[in-house]
Amino acid sequence: xxxxxxxxxxxxxxxxxxxxxxxxxxxxxxxxxxxxxxxxxxxxxxxxxxxxxxxxxxxxxxxxxxxxxxxxxxxxxxxxxxxxxxxxxxxxxxxxxxxxxxxxxxxxxxxxxxxxxxxxxxxxxxxxxxxxxxxxxxxxxxxxxxxxxxxxxxxxxxxxxxxxxxxxxxxxxxxxxxxxxxxxxxxxxxxxxxxxxxxxxxxxxxxxxxxxxxxxxxx
Numbered sequence: 001x002x003x004x005x006x007x008x009x010x011x012x013x014x015x016x017x018x019x020x021x022x023x024x025x026x027x028x029x030x031x032x033x034x035x036x037x038x039x040x041x042x043x044x045x046x047x048x049x050x051x052x053x054x055x056x057x058x059x060x061x062x063x064x065x066x067x068x069x070x071x072x073x074x075x076x077x078x079x080x081x082x083x084x085x086x087x088x089x090x091x092x093x094x095x096x097x098x099x100x101x102x103x104x105x106x107x108x109x110x111x112x113x114x115x116x117x118x119x120x121x122x123x124x125x126x127x128x129x130x131x132x133x134x135x136x137x138x139x140x141x142x143x144x145x146x147x148x149x150x151x152x153x154x155x156x157x158x159x160x161x162x163x164x165x166x167x168x169x170x171x172x173x174x175x176x177x178x179x180x181x182x183x184x185x186x187x188x189x190x191x192x193x194x195x196x197x198x199x200x201x202x203x204x205x206x207x208x209x210x211x212x213x214x215x216x217x218x219x
Contacts, residue, residue: 008209015205022198029191031176032160041105046163051171053160053184056100060153066133067122071150072098073111075119080136081143090134100157109159111179113170118181123148151181158184
């Protein structure tokens with residue numbers, strides 16, 4: 001049998017990526033099904049280590065860096081087009097805790113280790129000069145691009161994670177901890193779809209690679 005061709009190697013790498021994505025979404029889907037539903041006030045009463053889920057309304061703690069929009073969390077990304085190519089010179093996420101509130105009360109959410117899903121894009125601008133925003137001073141720039149996503153103040157959020165004795169955080173075994181603007185049902189459907197795409201697509205690519213190798217062997 002001849003050595004694996006670059007095309008086969010590419011298919012196998014892509015299959016591995018899809019299978020890994022399917023595995024991650026499977027963990028999220030399983031966590032959703034086994035998590036205890038609670039209220040914001042009820043989070044404090046859960047013992048540490050218990051998978052849990054809660055819905056509430058995000059409270060603003062800061063302005064977003066680019067747009068100044070009040071938000072609970074943000075991500076910003078800035079790139080510059082230079083002679084040597086496109087360069088990312090800023091890519092950061094907020095790690096400031098924010099309150100989540102419902103009719104029962106509130107608790108503090110730490111987004112630092114969470115996978116944030118469904119954030120709202122508040123900026124996507126291309127401009128020839130940086131203006132008042134961050135930029136480069138050591139290279140000639142022909143175009144800047146500024147992107148910003150936030151969890152807006154007053155937006156309903158769904159949080160899936162593990163009780164930490166007063167709050168919700170990352171599961172030590174699976175690493176799962178999600179904050180999303182989608183409802184529980186929407187997030188569950190999304191997890192099921194991506195789990196299916198990941199596992200199904202990965203399996204099909206592995207099978208296709210095996211068929212190609214087998215055909216090549218008989219040539």
